[in-house]
Amino acid sequence: xxxxxxxxxxxDIEAIVFxxxxxxxxxxxxxxxxxxGKQVSKAFKNYLQQxxxxxxxxxxxxxxxNLAIGYFIGEISPAKPFLTPEKTGRISDAFVVEKYRGRxxxxxxxxxxxxxxxxxxxxxIELSVDVRNQxxxxxxxxxxxxxxxxxxxxxx
Numbered sequence: 001x002x003x004x005x006x007x008x009x010x011x012d013i014e015a016i017v018f019x020x021x022x023x024x025x026x027x028x029x030x031x032x033x034x035x036x037g038k039q040v041s042k043a044f045k046n047y048l049q050q051x052x053x054x055x056x057x058x059x060x061x062x063x064x065x066n067l068a069i070g071y072f073i074g075e076i077s078p079a080k081p082f083l084t085p086e087k088t089g090r091i092s093d094a095f096v097v098e099k100y101r102g103r104x105x106x107x108x109x110x111x112x113x114x115x116x117x118x119x120x121x122x123x124x125i126e127l128s129v130d131v132r133n134q135x136x137x138x139x140x141x142x143x144x145x146x147x148x149x150x151x152x153x154x155x156x
Contacts, residue, residue, distance in 0.1 A: 001064055003105070005112055008052060008059035008071065015068035016061060017045045023095040030132050033153070051075070058116045060109050062096070070096035072109045076120055089122040110143055 008016060021037025024044075028034045051057040056077065062070035073093040079085045091113060096106050117125055127145065129136040 001103075003062065003064055003108075005060055005062045005108055008061040010049075010052060012059075012061050012068065013045060013048045013052065016048060016059065016071050017041050019068055019071055019095050019097070020044050020093065022097070023093070027130065027133075030130055058113065060112055062100075062105055062109055064100065069100045070105055070109055072113050074113045074116060074125075076117070076122055079124075085123045087120075087122060089117040089120075089125040091125060091127040094127075106139060107143070 021041050021044075024035060024037040024040045028036050048059065051073070052059055054075075056075055058072075058074045060072045060074075061068055071093065072091060072095075075090050075092055076087055077090065079088045094106070094109070096109070114125075125145075127140060128151065129140055131137070131150075
């Protein structure tokens with residue numbers, strides 16, 4: 001395995017959109033509240049094109065012999081006024097192709113993301129995970145995350 005992890009560039013956007021469509025399809029199986037990968041790919045591509053040039057975002061891509069096998073997206077924003085830190089980090093997306101899971105790739109992506117947050121003096125990192133995604137919850141707990149807020153929805 002010839003693994004590399006680096007900051008994504010414009011030429012990586014299509015590969016990341018492809019990976020994200022797999023993530024979207026996974027969430028769609030959990031709940032039809034989520035769009036399919038096909039439904040979200042155009043908007044996600046536009047989103048990536050906007051944030052890839054932002055100093056407040058970092059997109060990491062993991063490759064094996066130039067094949068995209070994972071990605072993480074992090075962002076830094078001012079904290080909400082009722083919180084003590086001035087700014088917070090957020091991991092908005094994280095995905096590793098199933099075939100490559102369990103090999104420490106997610107941990108390597110996470111460590112690189114942590115270095116970026118640390119470099120920008122971020123004291124707290126937040127993320128969201130569907131409460132029915134037990135695999136995701138266990139993975140994030142392994143990296144030291146703990147539940148602190150419950151997000152709820154109601155269909156009208």
